Amino acid sequence: MEVNELNVTIIGFGAMGKGITELVNRKNCRIVGIVDPDPNMVGKRASEFINVKKENDLIIQPDIKNLQHVDGSVACITIGSFLKDIKPIIFDAIDAGMHVITIAEEMFYPKVTDPELADLIDEKAREKGVSVLGTGINPGFVFDLLIMTLSNVCQEVKSVKATRINDLSPFGPTALRTQGIGLTVEQFEEGLKDNSIVGHIGFPHSITMIAEAFGWQIDEIIETREPIIAKVKRELPFMTIEPGMVVGCNHVAVAKSGGKTVIEFEHPQQVFPELEGIETRDEIIFQGKPNIKLEINPEISGGIGTVAMVVNMIPLVLDAKAGIVTVRDLPRLPSMFPMKQTSKVK
Amino acid sequence: MEVNELNVTIIGFGAMGKGITELVNRKNCRIVGIVDPDPNMVGKRASEFINVKKENDLIIQPDIKNLQHVDGSVACITIGSFLKDIKPIIFDAIDAGMHVITIAEEMFYPKVTDPELADLIDEKAREKGVSVLGTGINPGFVFDLLIMTLSNVCQEVKSVKATRINDLSPFGPTALRTQGIGLTVEQFEEGLKDNSIVGHIGFPHSITMIAEAFGWQIDEIIETREPIIAKVKRELPFMTIEPGMVVGCNHVAVAKSGGKTVIEFEHPQQVFPELEGIETRDEIIFQGKPNIKLEINPEISGGIGTVAMVVNMIPLVLDAKAGIVTVRDLPRLPSMFPMKQTSKVK
Numbered sequence: 001m002e003v004n005e006l007n008v009t010i011i012g013f014g015a016m017g018k019g020i021t022e023l024v025n026r027k028n029c030r031i032v033g034i035v036d037p038d039p040n041m042v043g044k045r046a047s048e049f050i051n052v053k054k055e056n057d058l059i060i061q062p063d064i065k066n067l068q069h070v071d072g073s074v075a076c077i078t079i080g081s082f083l084k085d086i087k088p089i090i091f092d093a094i095d096a097g098m099h100v101i102t103i104a105e106e107m108f109y110p111k112v113t114d115p116e117l118a119d120l121i122d123e124k125a126r127e128k129g130v131s132v133l134g135t136g137i138n139p140g141f142v143f144d145l146l147i148m149t150l151s152n153v154c155q156e157v158k159s160v161k162a163t164r165i166n167d168l169s170p171f172g173p174t175a176l177r178t179q180g181i182g183l184t185v186e187q188f189e190e191g192l193k194d195n196s197i198v199g200h201i202g203f204p205h206s207i208t209m210i211a212e213a214f215g216w217q218i219d220e221i222i223e224t225r226e227p228i229i230a231k232v233k234r235e236l237p238f239m240t241i242e243p244g245m246v247v248g249c250n251h252v253a254v255a256k257s258g259g260k261t262v263i264e265f266e267h268p269q270q271v272f273p274e275l276e277g278i279e280t281r282d283e284i285i286f287q288g289k290p291n292i293k294l295e296i297n298p299e300i301s302g303g304i305g306t307v308a309m310v311v312n313m314i315p316l317v318l319d320a321k322a323g324i325v326t327v328r329d330l331p332r333l334p335s336m337f338p339m340k341q342t343s344k345v346k
Numbered sequence: 347m348e349v350n351e352l353n354v355t356i357i358g359f360g361a362m363g364k365g366i367t368e369l370v371n372r373k374n375c376r377i378v379g380i381v382d383p384d385p386n387m388v389g390k391r392a393s394e395f396i397n398v399k400k401e402n403d404l405i406i407q408p409d410i411k412n413l414q415h416v417d418g419s420v421a422c423i424t425i426g427s428f429l430k431d432i433k434p435i436i437f438d439a440i441d442a443g444m445h446v447i448t449i450a451e452e453m454f455y456p457k458v459t460d461p462e463l464a465d466l467i468d469e470k471a472r473e474k475g476v477s478v479l480g481t482g483i484n485p486g487f488v489f490d491l492l493i494m495t496l497s498n499v500c501q502e503v504k505s506v507k508a509t510r511i512n513d514l515s516p517f518g519p520t521a522l523r524t525q526g527i528g529l530t531v532e533q534f535e536e537g538l539k540d541n542s543i544v545g546h547i548g549f550p551h552s553i554t555m556i557a558e559a560f561g562w563q564i565d566e567i568i569e570t571r572e573p574i575i576a577k578v579k580r581e582l583p584f585m586t587i588e589p590g591m592v593v594g595c596n597h598v599a600v601a602k603s604g605g606k607t608v609i610e611f612e613h614p615q616q617v618f619p620e621l622e623g624i625e626t627r628d629e630i631i632f633q634g635k636p637n638i639k640l641e642i643n644p645e646i647s648g649g650i651g652t653v654a655m656v657v658n659m660i661p662l663v664l665d666a667k668a669g670i671v672t673v674r675d676l677p678r679l680p681s682m683f684p685m686k687q688t689s690k691v692k
Contacts, residue, residue: 023501137499141498141499145495145498145679146495146496148679148681148682149491149492149495149679149680149681150492151658151681151682152487152491152654152655152658152659152680152681152682153483153487153646153650153651153654153655154651154654154658154682155369155650155653155654155657156682156685157682213681213682213684214681214682214684215684215685216684289650289654290646290647290650290651292642292646293642293643293644294640294641294642295640295641295642295643296638296639296640296641297639297641298639300499300636300638301636304499304501304635304636305499305500305636307501308498308499308500308501308635309498309499311501312497312498312500313498327679328678328679328681329678329679330678330679331677332674332675332676333491333494333495333559333673333674333675333676333679333680334495334498334679335494335495335497335498335559335560335674336494336497336498336500336502336503336559336560338559338560338561338562339502339561
């Protein structure tokens with residue numbers, strides 16, 4: 001398949017949607033629709049926000065239903081994290097005959113959140129002959145795809161421990177609010193109770209997928225979210241965090257099988273961790289045969305990496321089976337979507 | 347598919363073949379044949395060499411042609427590195443109706459060595475409806491599968507540098523001889539000229555696969571092999587290496603595209619590198635968006651990992667398309683072959 005035969009629809013034109021648009025534009029895909037309900041965007045051309053070729057410089061539409069000739073294109077949906085929020089958008093995209101790639105965390109393995117809704121999405125997608133994939137850095141790579149890939153060199157895996165220490169300072173106030181950043185410890189505890197503070201979304205999804213791959217029966221998943229308290233002041237463009245305030249959320253998930261911890265994920269997310277001498281990194285440790293210790297230092301950038309994962313999955317989703325597909329049932333080994341099919345490196 | 351419905355034939359009963367036999371025995375596969383032409387093995391039962399269940403304790407046969415009822419089984423072939431040496435064994439296995447997994451390095455991507463012979467193997471395998479896969483740690487994982495998997499988080503990769511520093515001390519005299527270990531520098535240089543010293547086998551194979559995945563046109567691959575000279579004495583059960591003698595081979599491969607180095611592999615293999623303060627490790631560095639630095643410390647064990655890769659590929663090869671398959675066109679994401687389909691972790 002020629003790269004420039006790939007048609008892409010962009011649903012959600014925030015930071016991720018803009019990044020995806022720029023990248024698919026550079027990869028010689030044809031952009032056939034851009035959707036964002038934001039009144040500051042509707043009716044404007046993409047080029048008012050980003051650099052795109054003339055043929056890809058479409059007018060932003062408020063709704064998928066405004067699009068035409070999008071049948072068979074791949075919709076890259078960057079709105080929402082939770083299945084209940086993104087459900088109507090996914091159904092609209094399927095109804096329009098689009099394949100779907102979404103970064104909504106719960107869509108990485110939707111049956112974990114809601115098996116009935118997942119079945120319904122699967123059924124609708126199969127009726128329309130389109131594929132639906134959830135991807136991202138996490139869930140999507142560090143805590144699942146990379147772990148499963150690493151397991152190929154193992155005769156046996158007894159336990160997995162993975163840690164992702166990242167810096168949230170490039171993110172905006174909305175993302176920081178869901179981690180409780182800038183709050184007092186008391187406000188953080190209240191936020192946990194009223195679910196306004198969520199930490200990382202997707203631990204049960206990554207854990208379930210790994211457990212199925214490894215043939216493990218998980219009896220229990222225990223998640224804990226602890227405030228990270230600032231020892232030194234951190235300054236953001238829109239907020240100053242004084243010592244003693246919450247500067248992040250350390251979200252831990254532990255999966256047990258037969259009374260033993262078989263998977264342990266630790267994901268402390270804060271702003272400017274280096275101010276307290278903390279290095280950002282991704283780390284995976286296997287106990288098994290062999291033992292393995294893998295480190296990526298610094299951590300894979302969440303923003304750059306999420307855009308990349310979405311775009312790199314486009315050619316794979318087009319060739320995947322109809323229905324919900326996970327990273328485990330892609331039709332071939334996923335890897336970077338080339339700039340051109342064969343080219344000298346610039 | 348139930349794990350215990352998988353039938354496996356073992357071709358080559360050296361260290362790797364024995365390891366594979368023990369592991370598939372533990373994974374509840376049925377062993378349907380064991381072949382090794384070594385007169386010290388022929389006619390003996392597997393249990394004279396390793397622990398196996400009674401039903402898997404077969405008599406070692408001298409030739410594939412002595413086997414019966416192996417049609418549809420997966421042959422794990424651990425004889426040979428070069429296509430020309432392993433060719434008759436692969437054809438015999440295909441003729442017997444077996445799928446093939448081999449650790450012969452050149453079979454990782456056989457068209458790189460001999461496109462006509464690769465086509466012939468592919469054609470024969472398709473006629474018989476069986477799949478043929480080359481795998482291993484290297485080629486097979488560190489310098490290719492792991493690099494391609496890591497590229498999923500990249501919007502662009504400009505160059506790849508990978509280093510594998512390993513310890514050859516667990517290996518026997520045959521393996522060490524092909525690296526020139528124990529020779530003088532002059533003997534090493536002669537060994538390079540008469541091809542008795544080969545260093546690592548498979549750099550062009552890994553490079554070609556990555557380049558195709560990334561859409562890169564490689565103009566030139568330059569391989570160099572340098573002796574590693576001992577500064578301190580190393581003692582092996584069968585050999586003592588004095589300072590000034592060759593203790594390993596540093597094999598480097600550089601791939602150029604449009605005048606630039608796009609892939610650089612460095613693979614210094616020696617015995618007891620820690621005696622000179624050298625840590626064994628696998629390292630992958632991407633220049634691109636984002637830059638990435640991944641390290642596995644210590645390196646993935648070549649022996650344990652090779653056995654694992656072969657066994658973990660068994661269920662995938664059974665479901666793959668007929669003909670030659672590479673790791674890029676496996677039918678789903680490869681990961682550890684479970685001990686049982688679903689079990690509590692012991």
